[in-house]
Amino acid sequence: MTTFLTFTILGLVLGSVYAIAASGLVLTYNTSGIFNFAHGAQAMLGTFFYWQLTVGWGLPVWLSLVLVVGVLGPLMGMLLHSVIMRGLRGVSDVAKIVVTVAVMLGTVYLSQWIWSPEESRTLDMFFGTDASVEVAGVVVRVHEIICLAVAVGIAVGLRLLFHRTRTGVVMRGTVDDPDLLRLNGHDPERVAMLSWAMGSGLAVLAGILITPISGGSLEANALTLLVIDAFAAAMFGRLRSIPPAFIGAMVLGLAATYVTAYFPTDWTWTGNFRVSLPMIILFVVIIVLPQDRLRGAAVRTRERFRVPSVRAALVWGAVLVGGVFLYSLLLEEPGITTLGLGMAFAIIALSLTVLTGYAGEMNLAPLSFGAVATVTAFHFGVTGSGLDARLTPWGILLAVAATAVVGGLVALPALRLRGLYLALATLAFGALLSNMVLRDTTEHTLFGVEFALFPDGTLIVPKPRLGPLDLSDPLVFLLSCTVLFALIALGLVALRNSGYGRRLAAMKDSPAATAMLGQDLVKLKFGVFMLSAAIAGLGGILMSSASGSVEGDNFGIIASLGLVMIVVVGGIGYVSGALFGGLITGAGFAVLIGTFNELAVAHPESATIFRSLGSIVMVATALIGMGVGKNPTGSVQDLFDGYRxxxxxxxxxxxxxxxxxxxxxxxxxxxxxxxxxxxxxxxxxxxxxxxxxxxxxxxxxxxxxxxxxAEAAPGEIRDDEPYTDDLRDRLDRALGLPARTGDGRPAQTAEKGDVHALA
Known part of the structure; x- marks a missing residue:
């Protein structure tokens, strides 16, 4: 009984912190319609500042709490809404998600720049670990009591705010009808800013409270992902209601502690399962909850993707292969290897082009499918040993097929999901794979065969040998990846111009209309998910073999989110955007950071400056991602428009x-x-x-x-084109209407030649 009470109290404490974080998510989503993926990063940054004030500078705890939770947290939220979030009206779901992902990554990079990850930092509980009381024979620390009391106080306070105050009613009105709210003299944007300030403050408070409970160690990625676990709690109320979110948080906390208490100790995967539990619950909740009905009309967004012709894609593919070959002549072997890695990432990025750019379906974990293919190829596709080890063509085909099947299995429960729900489902899948598969380094026995999914935490993946073509030579590998990228890109362009591609585009614009026209949405989603997973799997194998050895972090959810962000910045509806995203993610960052590190070693007197420049590059990249709302079509298209x-x-x-x-x-x-x-x-x-x-x-x-x-095609009229006299005449000609006179009136008579022209 003592064990049950102990872990129940621990579960309630953990759940109370999740509840605080989840309430902040619900607040911001309700008033702005934007799901804040940076919620965990805000908590992390605030926690680091709290550590700096208390441990680094020795300020009193109460004063540090006031400054961080009462000032810094709300200011972060207000700044985010004023500068970034309020400009996201009229953009697609993927752009909204990517902007908050960029904020998350930029916050992580900023914290790693200010507080070096190489230095160990810990945060103690309020009043210390020895301050405790005994309840029914169970020792409960004062910090844990504070967590419970704060959570209850926030729950009651938010309930009173929403139902007993004018401000709360205005907040609810912002969700229901913002236009009616304006007619009554209120500003919805100001209300949204207040909600973002409150949500950010709650996130910071949750980070400060949960860090000592989870061990006290401060690490940017780990703390960010830890607060992300609160996503599952927020989904219990479908991001709309705080009381169900609090209930979900308690369920989440209790389930995590009961797994630790009652799962058999000889189950080697218990620890990984406990870490994965919030994402498992998130996935289940998303699948079980009722979904929104299919949209009956297209939602007009500011994205405008030009559909290239197959001939143009063929020409540009040949130009790419030739350009990469000529550029490789300038590089040493390490540079050729790095560029080959970038091309492998570009192939993975093509999976996002077909899935999100063409079909409008979300995937926030493309590298996770690359991990599935890599693990399969490692176990079933390697022949030889040592320096003679090679990947076989059949092993690669088997791995790609297995990844396509996994993509289909992931898609099956998610077939009725769209937008944010689908994004969260793929995020949960990626986190689950990282925690359960990529951390599984122990030996298992199945049918008398001993194996480990990820032995020793590192996989040695050799280069492929395809008949007489041995890709162990870096130049051969680079050119092979480039040709493969060009062929897949050409195939995707041909697919987009086909009837199947037009059905995917129709499903992206209006699922309801597509279904009414007799199209099977289940088959469309299932097929495009499998195709996307297969492409990501092939790219993952090439990425792993280009690196030589890979660890679980190479396929982590943070890495996947970074790739998605860069591809959207380039233009997720274009194969050129995938090329841009892959090269920047796989090669650009490595070259820039490596160059600054080499300069720091060569010039120790200026090492701090050079390392700071490397950090600035990473933060600046995230800042570019935050600007997607102003240019949702992508930067590569802007460059092409400039040359046109x-x-x-x-x-x-x-x-x-x-x-x-x-x-x-x-x-x-x-x-x-x-x-x-x-x-x-x-x-x-x-x-x-x-x-x-x-x-x-x-x-x-x-x-x-x-x-x-910027017109989508010759003769096509864009819905955002200014209405000019020229546009009016083009519309008249397209509709077969009579020509107009100089004063704008329809002509009563026309020349014979004009009649034939109109005919």
């Missing part, structure tokens, strides 16, 4: 091409290195449209600039 505006400015285009050719020759003969060539070429590439507009403004204006080039 130069179609009549041939001297500028030829001049830029000639300059790059001269720079390449100089780099080839060793005048400067590949790094210098890359930097100068990137500067020229991004600056050329602006240079053309400056030197030849009339030629650029003759093409219509960005506005005209």
């Amino acid at each position: 505006s130069l179609r009549n400015a041939k001297p500028v285009l030829f001049g830029g091409g000639a300059l790059v050719a001269v720079l390449y020759v100089l780099a080839l003969i060793g005048v400067f290195g590949a790094w210098t060539f890359s930097l100068i070429t990137l500067v020229v590439a991004f600056a050329l449209p602006a240079i053309g507009a400056k030197l030849m403004p009339h030629a650029v204006e003759a093409t219509g600039g960005h506005a005209k080039s």
Whole structure:
């Protein structure tokens, strides 16, 4: 009985902290419609500041709590809403999710910059671990009593706020009808800002309370993911009601402690299961809860994705292969290996293009499918040993097929999910895989065969051998990955231009209309999930073999979220966006951080500056992700639009091409290195449209600039195009209406030639 009471109290304490964090999530979602994936990161950052004030600077605990929970936390929430969140109206679900993911990653990078991960930090309980009381024979620490009391106080306070105060009624009105609220003289944005301030303060409080309970150690990624466990509690109330969220938090806390107390000690997977339990509950709750009905009409967002032709994709694929080959001539072997890793990541990113860009389905854990393929290929596809070990073609095919099956199994319970619910379901799958499979380093016996899913925590994955083609040579591997990327990208473009691709696009715009037209949504979702998983699995195998050895963290949920963010920044509806995201994630970060670290070693007197520059690069990348709301179509499309505006400015285009050719020759003969060539070429590439507009403004204006080039296809009329006389005439011609006279009235008569033209 004592054991039961002990773990019950511990479960209630843990659940109370989850309840505090979950209530903050419900607050922000209810008033803004944005699910804050950065909730855990806000808690983490506030906890680090609390440690700095109390331990680092020796301020009293009460004063530190006031400054962090009462000032810093609300200020973070207000700043996020004012600068970022209020600008997300009219963007898709994926853009909203990616912006908050970018905030999360930027907060993690910022904390690691300020507080070095190499230094150990701990946080003690309030009044110390010895301050305790005895209840029914169970020792309960004062810190744990405070957690319970605070949770109850917040529950009662929020109940009174929403039902007994004018401010609470206005908050509820913001959810129900913001336009009616404006007519009554209230500002919904101000109410949303207040909710974000309160939610951020609650997140910080939860981080401070839960850290001593979980062991006291401060680590940015771990603490962020720890608070993310509160997502499951928030989903009990479908992100709408706080009382069910509190109940769900208590269920979550009690289940976690009971697993620790009553699962047999000889079950080696008990610890991993306990860590995974919140994500398991999250997945189950999402599946069981009633879902919203299918949307009957398309939701108009600001994303505009151009559909390229198969011929254009073929030409650009050949240009990519040729460009990568020429660039490889400037690189040493380590640089070629790093670029090959980037191309492998780009293949994984293509899985997001077809699933999210084409079909509108969410996946926040693409690297998890790469992990499934890697583990399968490691156990069933390796032949030889030592330096002669190779991946076999049949092993790769088996791994890709197994990953496609896993993708289908994940899709089956999630077939009725869309948007945020589907994103959270895939997040739960990724976290579950990371905790249950990638941490499983112990030996198991099945049918007399001993095995470990992830032996020693590291998998040695050799390069493939495909008949006479041995990919152990870095250049051969790089070119093979590039050709494979080009072929898959060409196939996806052909798919998008096919009838199946148009059905996927229709499902993305309006599932209800697609179903009414006789399309089977289940088959469409199931098929695209399996295809996406297979592509991610193939890319995961190549990524692992490019690295040589991989650990569980290589496939972690933080890494997956980073890849998703960069692909959306590039343009998730384009294969070029996948190329951009893969190269930046797999190669760009490694090159930049490695360069700054080498400079720090070579110049120890300036080591702090160089390492700070590396951290600034990571934070700046997250800042770019936060700007997705202003440019949801992607940065790669903007660059292409800039070059389309130069179609009549041939001297500028030829001049830029000639300059790059001269720079390449100089780099080839060793005048400067590949790094210098890359930097100068990137500067020229991004600056050329602006240079053309400056030197030849009339030629650029003759093409219509960005506005005209942004049309989805020749002859197509965009719904966000300004209504001008030219647009009116184009609409009249498209609808077969009579031509208009100079004063805008329909012409009563027309020339014979005009009649034939209209006919």
